[in-house]
Amino acid sequence: MTAANDRSWRSTLWVYAPELAIGLAAILYGSTFRFTQVSIERTTPAALNTIRFAVGAAAILPFALRGGWRGPRVRHTDTLRIFIFISVVVGLITAAGTMAQTIGLRHTTVSNSAFITGLFAVFTPIIEALIYRRWPRRGIVEAVAVSMVGLYLLTGASLSLHFGDVLTLAAALFYAGWYVIVGAYANRFNTIAFVATQLAVISIVCLPFAIIDGFGKIDSYVLWTILYTGVGCSAIAFSLSAWAQRRVDPSRTTIISLVEPVVAGVIGFFVGERLGIPGYLGAVLILAAIVIAERGTHGRLAAEEPSRETPRETPSGV
Numbered sequence: 001m002t003a004a005n006d007r008s009w010r011s012t013l014w015v016y017a018p019e020l021a022i023g024l025a026a027i028l029y030g031s032t033f034r035f036t037q038v039s040i041e042r043t044t045p046a047a048l049n050t051i052r053f054a055v056g057a058a059a060i061l062p063f064a065l066r067g068g069w070r071g072p073r074v075r076h077t078d079t080l081r082i083f084i085f086i087s088v089v090v091g092l093i094t095a096a097g098t099m100a101q102t103i104g105l106r107h108t109t110v111s112n113s114a115f116i117t118g119l120f121a122v123f124t125p126i127i128e129a130l131i132y133r134r135w136p137r138r139g140i141v142e143a144v145a146v147s148m149v150g151l152y153l154l155t156g157a158s159l160s161l162h163f164g165d166v167l168t169l170a171a172a173l174f175y176a177g178w179y180v181i182v183g184a185y186a187n188r189f190n191t192i193a194f195v196a197t198q199l200a201v202i203s204i205v206c207l208p209f210a211i212i213d214g215f216g217k218i219d220s221y222v223l224w225t226i227l228y229t230g231v232g233c234s235a236i237a238f239s240l241s242a243w244a245q246r247r248v249d250p251s252r253t254t255i256i257s258l259v260e261p262v263v264a265g266v267i268g269f270f271v272g273e274r275l276g277i278p279g280y281l282g283a284v285l286i287l288a289a290i291v292i293a294e295r296g297t298h299g300r301l302a303a304e305e306p307s308r309e310t311p312r313e314t315p316s317g318v
Helices: 003-015 017-031 033-039 045-067 080-105 110-117 120-132 138-155 163-185 191-213 220-244 250-256 259-270 276-294 300-304
Strands: none
Touching: 003 017, 017 033, 017 220, 017 250, 017 259, 033 220, 033 259, 045 080, 045 191, 045 220, 080 110, 080 163, 080 191, 110 138, 110 163, 120 138, 120 163, 120 250, 138 250, 138 259, 138 276, 163 250, 191 220, 250 276, 259 276
C-alpha cells in the first residue's frame, strides 16, 4: 500500500468515524442481551441496573475528572451548574426509560419489547421536528419507514397493545428524548464527564427500587454480566454514542443504532435460536435503512442542514 493510499484510507475512516462509533455502540448493546436475560433470572432488574451503572460511572470517573466538563464548543454562558443540571435531567430521563423497559419486559414478550423499544427511531425525528420546527429530510423519513418494517419482521412482534407494551412505548419515548438532548449538548460538554454524571444519576435512581425488590442471587455469572454491561454497554457504548452525536444528528443516530437487534439476532443464531426467513429479511431491511439514512450525508447534507459542529439553540435557551 502506497503512502498516498494509506492517507486516503485513513481520511475515509475518519470521515465515517462517528457512524462507526454508533455502530460499535449498537453492537455492544446487542451483545449484552443474552447475558442480561440469564442474569435477570438470578437477580432483580433494579439491582442489576443499580450496580451496572455504578460500575460504568466508576470506570470512567478518573477520565472525567482529568478532562473537566467543558466541550470543544462550550459557550461563554455555560457554567458547571448548567452542566450538572443538564446531565442530571438526561440521567433521570434515561433512568425512567430503563425502569419502564425493565418493568414492561415482565408483562410483555421479548419480541414485543424489542420492536416497541426500536420505535425511538420514529419518535426522535418527531421530537426534533417539534423542537427545531423543521420537517425531517426525505431520506430520514424513508429510512424510518423501511427500518420499522424490518424491525417488525426481525422481532416477530404482535401488534396488540398490553400493559407491558405501554410501559415499553414510554421507554422508547424517553430514549428518543435522550438522543435529542445529548445531540443538542454533545459539543458543549466533555463527553466522558457528561456520560459519567448520567450513569451515576441512573444508578442512584435505581437504588431505591433495588432495596425494595432485593438483590436476589449475585453469583459469578451475574458479576460477569455486571462487569461487561457496566464497562462495555454503559461506559464505553454511551460515550461512543454521545461523542458521535457531535457530528451525527439524533435521527440518523437512532437509525444506525437499530443494528442492535440485528446483532442480538446473530448472537441468538449461535446459541441455537433461528429467526426464520422473515427475521433474516427484517435484518436486511434494517441494514438497508441505514444505507438510505446515510446516503449523501457527507456531501449534500452539509449544505442542507446546520453543521453538527455548531451547537443548536435549545427551546429554553439554556
